[in-house]
Amino acid sequence: MKKTFITLALAGMSIHANAQSSLIQPQQSIFLSTTVGGTALTGQNNATTGASTGIKGVAISTSHGSGATGGASGVLGMITPTTAPGGYSAGVRGLNNGTGGTGIGVIGYQAGSGWGVYGETPSGFGVYGITTNNAAISVGVRGETFSANGMGVEAKYSGTGVGVALEVDNGAIRVSGTNKAAFIHTATVANKLSSNGTDVDHPMCNGDANCFLFVTQKLNPSGIIYNNASIGVYYNTIRNKWEIFNENNAAIPTNAQFNVLVIKQ
Numbered sequence: 038m039k040k041t042f043i044t045l046a047l048a049g050m051s052i053h054a055n056a057q058s059s060l061i062q063p064q065q066s067i068f069l070s071t072t073v074g075g076t077a078l079t080g081q082n083n084a085t086t087g088a089s090t091g092i093k094g095v096a097i098s099t100s101h102g103s104g105a106t107g108g109a110s111g112v113l114g115m116i117t118p119t120t121a122p123g124g125y126s127a128g129v130r131g132l133n134n135g136t137g138g139t140g141i142g143v144i145g146y147q148a149g150s151g152w153g154v155y156g157e158t159p160s161g162f163g164v165y166g167i168t169t170n171n172a173a174i175s176v177g178v179r180g181e182t183f184s185a186n187g188m189g190v191e192a193k194y195s196g197t198g199v200g201v202a203l204e205v206d207n208g209a210i211r212v213s214g215t216n217k218a219a220f221i222h223t224a225t226v227a228n229k230l231s232s233n234g235t236d237v238d239h240p241m242c243n244g245d246a247n248c249f250l251f252v253t254q255k256l257n258p259s260g261i262i263y264n265n266a267s268i269g270v271y272y273n274t275i276r277n278k279w280e281i282f283n284e285n286n287a288a289i290p291t292n293a294q295f296n297v298l299v300i301k302q
Contacts, residue, residue, distance in 0.1 A: 216240050218300070221255060222281065224264070224293045234282035235289050237270075241299040242279050246272040248301050250279050255294040264293040 070077040080092035094112035102108035114129035116122050131143030145154035156164035166178035180190035194200035212219045216239075224235035242248050250270045256263050266283040273280050281295055 219296070219298045222252075222295045222297050223257070224281075224289045224291060224295075226291055229289060229291070230276070231280060231282060233286045233288055234280045235293075235295075236273065236276060237279045237281060237297060239297070239299070241301075244277045245301070246274070248299055251298040251300070252281055253296045255296050257292050257294045260292060262290050262292045262294075264289050264295075268295075 068077045078092075082089040082091050092112075094110075096109040096111050098109035100108050112129070114127070116126045116128055129143070131141075133140040133142050143154070145152075147153050154164070156162075164178065166176075168175035168177055180188075182189050192203035194202040218241055220239065220241075222235070222237050222239070228236045228238060230236055237250070242250060252268060252270055254264055254268065264283065266285050266287050268281055269284050270279055270281055272278075281289070283289055
């Protein structure tokens with residue numbers, strides 16, 4: 038026998054259901070509440086294990102749409118004031134009260150080649166991320182890809198004429214990871230294969246004749262070694278590597294160092 042417990046409070050027009058198995062299929066249900074700071078509808082799953090769900094919304098329509106008036110929605114959240122909504126009001130709010138490092142406030146997933154999360158606004162921020170701890174090693178927004186042909190983050194200007202695709206506001210640019218786009222190259226006996234040059238053997242630029250190399254000389258303080266000559270760069274099609282060379286044809290000293298920045302295109 039299925040156990041079902043339903044309570045209706047008509048004064049506040051709210052509903053509470055607690056059941057082993059229950060199904061309500063009206064064409065449209067409206068739950069109203071006038072309680073300040075209250076909740077019109079609450080769904081709660083008390084299971085302490087498993088991928089449990091408090092409230093689930095499902096839509097099977099295949100209609101197309103765009104923007105705020107777009108296609109089908111499994112769950113739709115809406116703030117109704119159209120001129121001056123309250124600060125930090127949100128159509129959908131995801132709140133994870135866990136204090137560890139594995140919880141997520143909002144997850145968006147798309148099974149094909151679409152968008153996991155999409156944000157749009159006429160004049161504000163399409164997507165905004167912030168971390169508020171002023172001492173933690175944290176990230177406001179992170180983009181990541183597993184594809185060698187993909188991009189972790191893409192910034193694109195889609196207007197007419199010349200515009201700005203990326204702005205860095207009040208902060209430095211840092212490179213990290215195993216394959217850095219900016220690095221220090223040291224001339225060694227092994228990579229000085231030309232009489233006046235040194236091969237840059239690095240995965241960011243090896244085999245790519247179309248990338249850009251920006252190189253400046255660096256004093257190696259361990260032995261006060263400096264390459265006292267004007268330098269240039271060119272792509273060696275025989276070894277498929279970029280080479281730093283002295284324009285006066287003088288030999289580059291062993292352990293001379295260079296700052297290298299690689300930009301792909």
